[in-house]
Amino acid sequence: MDMKIDMVDLKGQYLRIKEEIDSGIREVIDSTAFINGPAVEKFRDSLGKYLGGCHVITCANGTDALQIALMALGLKPGDEVIVPAFTYVSSAEVIALLGLVPVMVDVDPDTFNVTAENIRKAITPLSKAIIPVHLFGQSCDMEPILELAREHSLYVIEDNAQAIGAEYTFSDGRKAGTGTMGTVGCTSFFPSKNLGCYGDGGAIFCNDANLAEKLAMIANHGQKMKYHHSVTGCNSRLDTIQAAVLNAKLPHLDEYSAARRTAAEYYTERLMELDPHEEFFVTPSRLRNSTHVYHQYTLKIRNGKRDALKEYLHGLGIPSMIYYPLPLNEQDAFKGIARAAEPLRVSRECAESVLSIPMHTELTREIQDVVIAGIGSFFRK
Numbered sequence: 001m002d003m004k005i006d007m008v009d010l011k012g013q014y015l016r017i018k019e020e021i022d023s024g025i026r027e028v029i030d031s032t033a034f035i036n037g038p039a040v041e042k043f044r045d046s047l048g049k050y051l052g053g054c055h056v057i058t059c060a061n062g063t064d065a066l067q068i069a070l071m072a073l074g075l076k077p078g079d080e081v082i083v084p085a086f087t088y089v090s091s092a093e094v095i096a097l098l099g100l101v102p103v104m105v106d107v108d109p110d111t112f113n114v115t116a117e118n119i120r121k122a123i124t125p126l127s128k129a130i131i132p133v134h135l136f137g138q139s140c141d142m143e144p145i146l147e148l149a150r151e152h153s154l155y156v157i158e159d160n161a162q163a164i165g166a167e168y169t170f171s172d173g174r175k176a177g178t179g180t181m182g183t184v185g186c187t188s189f190f191p192s193k194n195l196g197c198y199g200d201g202g203a204i205f206c207n208d209a210n211l212a213e214k215l216a217m218i219a220n221h222g223q224k225m226k227y228h229h230s231v232t233g234c235n236s237r238l239d240t241i242q243a244a245v246l247n248a249k250l251p252h253l254d255e256y257s258a259a260r261r262t263a264a265e266y267y268t269e270r271l272m273e274l275d276p277h278e279e280f281f282v283t284p285s286r287l288r289n290s291t292h293v294y295h296q297y298t299l300k301i302r303n304g305k306r307d308a309l310k311e312y313l314h315g316l317g318i319p320s321m322i323y324y325p326l327p328l329n330e331q332d333a334f335k336g337i338a339r340a341a342e343p344l345r346v347s348r349e350c351a352e353s354v355l356s357i358p359m360h361t362e363l364t365r366e367i368q369d370v371v372i373a374g375i376g377s378f379f380r381k
């Protein structure tokens, strides 16, 4: 095959806005304002506006965002934080790091997202917070989760690292961006995320001005006034150069989401023609009340054929990835630390069957046709 296929195409995306990116970076270098330069504040403002007017605190990466959020809520060692088992490690890692107890729950087998039902089963008198993860690009069903959190006085920290730009609709018709519905929202600007910079970066969102101030203080050595430290904080900043990249990319985020959605719809249409009765695989399920920004396009492969399909596609030069091969409750790092209220069968089943295929803003029909044909020829063998 003469066509090179990648999981993500950051180079192609860069070349389309090269001038904007290059001049933004050049400006930072010329000004030498590498730390907390004007581009950082500009980005915080624009992102806050994009998200409908919430406070934005920038930080060094998405994992720090989650950690700072937990630090700001005044949790005590031994307090329990409920988190899905089928997610990236960060969501649970920060809980353990702070001496809190990750209580792992199962996800919905169709949307891969944590549900209020599963969270309810894990609530104990020690529960203090929930971390719903908007996995692969669509919102968790937040209305019942927020209701449950109110009922039990739990903080809600949304892990929005994969779903920035997605929108959830409440039953009364009100719409809200993912990351802006809970107590705090966290995101990552890791290069391959939907809004990615050219290194590490992260941000925290919240609607409460007092909490926003506390979050900003913790991200900045626990100080409001320089050299006066009122709480134990950390050093977590978004580099000015990264902010310049994000300032160039944020105005394109909705186009990027639309490009991903168009590509996803094409995959789904063609893949369903290949396998109309879902005998071989299942295409991504859509939550009725959320848009999807397709951070990943993730299939579930039936009949234990996932690894063989991955291998076969690899042989054809078609990359695919397993997000995630091992549920967090089965990771050594959490042995003796995490708890689960019940066996997490769905997370195990997902880990065994999921396969993400190339998804990015520069996908062409031509590339997609090669991927689809590859999958088709595997099942027709």
Ligand SMILES: *Cc1c(COP(=O)(O)O)cnc(C)c1O
Residues within 6 Å of the ligand: 061, 062, 063, 064, 087, 088, 090, 091, 133, 159, 161, 162, 187, 188, 189, 190, 200, 201, 202
């Ligand atoms: C990427 C990611 C993070 C962490 O982001 P980093 O910037 O890499 O620290 C956290 N949660 C989820 C679900 C992610 O996908």
